[in-house]
Amino acid sequence: MYKVLVLCVLALMVSCKEELIKPPENLIAKDKMSAILYDLALVTAAKNTSVDVLKENKIEAMKYIYAKHDIDSLQFVKSDLYYASQPVIYGEIYKSVEGKIKGDIKVIDDAKKEQRKLDSIERIRKPKKLDSIKAEKIEKSELN
Numbered sequence: 033m034y035k036v037l038v039l040c041v042l043a044l045m046v047s048c049k050e051e052l053i054k055p056p057e058n059l060i061a062k063d064k065m066s067a068i069l070y071d072l073a074l075v076t077a078a079k080n081t082s083v084d085v086l087k088e089n090k091i092e093a094m095k096y097i098y099a100k101h102d103i104d105s106l107q108f109v110k111s112d113l114y115y116a117s118q119p120v121i122y123g124e125i126y127k128s129v130e131g132k133i134k135g136d137i138k139v140i141d142d143a144k145k146e147q148r149k150l151d152s153i154e155r156i157r158k159p160k161k162l163d164s165i166k167a168e169k170i171e172k173s174e175l176n
Contacts, residue, residue, distance in 0.1 A: 056114060068108065071101070
């Protein structure tokens, strides 16, 4: 019984080591795949936010990404499928993309805070307009 259990565990370990999908000949490097998926996330967000702008400028999201990264659709699909079969590597790629997006969000938030600060300073510097009734009361009190 013990020998059968050890044999099953060894067989399981060996089968887990086997690659489900072999890397394609023109596999996209991890860092480049990360950049592609980052651009894909941005373009998808833009497409979901303002479809009209993309249509007006005749921008097709995937064609733009393929041209920018000098890849074709088949190379992307095969590389994506390969990385998806490697959960640890795929997780690293997506964590990298997530880190870039979070960095962008931080930059935007910091810029918004700075703009609000500048706007509030500008509001303080501008002289306040008094309405005509208040202005008349101030003039009368100054005359007395």
